[in-house]
Amino acid sequence: MEKPLRGPALNDAIRNYVKQYILDHNLNPGDPLPPETQLAQELGVGRSSVREAVKALQSLGIIQVRHGDGLYVREYNFDPILEMFSYGIRFDPAALAELFQIRIWLEGAVIEDAVKQISAEETGELEQVVAVWEKRVEANQPDTDLDERFHYILHRTVKNQSLLKLFKAFWIAFENLDVEIIHDSDPVVELENHRAILEAVRSRDTRLARDLLVKHFGHLQRRIHQAIRSETPDAKR
Numbered sequence: 001m002e003k004p005l006r007g008p009a010l011n012d013a014i015r016n017y018v019k020q021y022i023l024d025h026n027l028n029p030g031d032p033l034p035p036e037t038q039l040a041q042e043l044g045v046g047r048s049s050v051r052e053a054v055k056a057l058q059s060l061g062i063i064q065v066r067h068g069d070g071l072y073v074r075e076y077n078f079d080p081i082l083e084m085f086s087y088g089i090r091f092d093p094a095a096l097a098e099l100f101q102i103r104i105w106l107e108g109a110v111i112e113d114a115v116k117q118i119s120a121e122e123t124g125e126l127e128q129v130v131a132v133w134e135k136r137v138e139a140n141q142p143d144t145d146l147d148e149r150f151h152y153i154l155h156r157t158v159k160n161q162s163l164l165k166l167f168k169a170f171w172i173a174f175e176n177l178d179v180e181i182i183h184d185s186d187p188v189v190e191l192e193n194h195r196a197i198l199e200a201v202r203s204r205d206t207r208l209a210r211d212l213l214v215k216h217f218g219h220l221q222r223r224i225h226q227a228i229r230s231e232t233p234d235a236k237r
Helices: 007-024 036-043 047-059 079-091 093-117 120-138 144-156 161-175 187-202 206-231
Strands: 063-066 070-073
Touching: 007 036, 007 047, 036 047, 047 063, 079 093, 079 161, 093 144, 093 161, 093 187, 093 206, 120 144, 120 187, 144 161, 144 187, 187 206
Parallel strands: none
Antiparallel strands: 063 070
């Protein structure tokens, strides 16, 4: 440190140093970082200041703290975005509808490329998901994991890892919501909607696949708006 720093400025400086260290040393996910004591010595600061910066980097998903083992580089992730999504849709009911609209726009755009690029093997995976889904519906068993798997296979075809992580953040945020009306869809209807999308994908009909996907999401979108109205004080008057 060329000059003494305190508070937020010191915290920022330490965080920037650690991030630059990772880049300068070409570290990969899982690689170890210098211990807090070494970082404190190199920077000429107290260990408590390093510890606070480490906590911030941990919350941002940049490093992982393995207690008793040290600091490690984390795999690139969207944890901060997930936290923002999860908090935002609880803090502001309107954000729920807005984030879901973003998901519709993204998936509506992605599915056209997915249909063009999907392989016979991946189509077979979708068929297997639907087959298991049908058995789950007949047995009145949960199918949320199959819904996620179906969409994951479609998204995976475009070979964009950042997109997969973003959609995963969307999925977790919405699935963790304690809003009954969002999770009370008819399982038979959900299955048939996805079966129809599968048929469009199999025939490589990009327009039909997109229309069916948007229509499918439209049902959930209406339930979300209904949930928001029921939670808004003005709507209850």
